[in-house]
Amino acid sequence: MGPTGNPNQEVELLSECISLVANALDKQAFTTLFDHYAPLIRAYSLAQEPGADLVADELVQEVMIRVWLKAKSYNPCLSNINTWLFRLARNCRIDYLRRNGRFASGIDPTEIFNQIEDDSPSPFLLASQSRLQDDIRTGLENLPQEQAQILNKVYLEGKTHREVSAELRLPLGTVKSRVRLALKKMQCLIAR
């Protein structure tokens, strides 16, 4: 996996790199981030459009340059670095699709998806966040294949529930209930 074996140490190390980029324009730290995230961003793009290597390269470029430019806006007290990266990649991918005619033109989707979920920091946020990270990981390890498959299609392949239901020939209600079961298993439905 990443630079170290332990997921929590890895998150710490990568967060340190981000703050080095933000505060010192540290290129070595950026290279560490690049080596870790670029292959994942590329895989994320290919999950939606298998074989589209140029699109994948373009997404890597968009996201990594954004990491360089926006490192200052990352606040480790507000969100996990992997979540931050995922949101950047997600927003860039949506924007790319729009610019290439898959969605309504003339509107700016980043305004619709941008940072809506960030709340003001609270003293318990950090602890509850890393607890949630552990719960999500344990949940994902133990997810039945049929739920994991749907989660991957929705999150990584970027498919709507309707598209997933057509592709897997499952009733729409089944798709929705499997998503719900998976979220429940990862302890995402309880208030924290």
Add this chain to the structure above:
Amino acid sequence: MIRNHPGDELLSSYSAGSLPLGQALCVSIHSEFCTNCRKKLKRFSQVGGELMLRLNRATVSLDLKNTILNKIDEDSDSLERDHQDMSYSGKNKVSNVRSGAGESSVPRGLRQFVKSDYQEMPWRRVAKSIHNIELFKDDENTKVEILKIKSGGSVTTHFHLGDEYTVILEGSFSDEDGLYQQGDFLVRNSWDEHTPVATQDRDCICLAVSEAPLQFAGFFKRLLNPLIRLSYSQN
């Protein structure tokens, strides 16, 4: 007090980035009003972060790496300028949902359509007590609009084909099931029969997304279009 929220399936699809833009707009506007849903969206995005980590890493060419490293070697200011020109806008970046809320009662997510005041918009009359502003068409089948229902006016949805999503922006309305107020999020399916009535004290302004099912696209849809237009009945 907001009592009607998007379901977890809808919220997680938003976080996943797989929700059609019109529905995503409704979820984001509701969430500006609703701390609870903002918290959920954050958890659901964290799921995305963890899923991305588990992907099989795809090889990145040395060429690509060098191109990007060279780009960041350029003067950062000009990079930022170029970058904003060529792609997703850095304009109007607001780092927090709440900031700027004092200047305008329009939710941040709608300000690319409505600058400061709903009243200044070019409202189009669609029925006796109903005006609308069409914001965009997500695709052939989805209409995203803001509706203004005159105080006391009603919208009878005799006939609509797909799901309808509504978020109340200002004012309130009631129907057979109860009273809906600012921030409330509603989903109606084609088989629901509801007669929402705006409350007497003020106009009700809401964001509405209506979709027609795919089978009505194309020829069939054009045929039905006059009916869809008539579905805003008079009162």
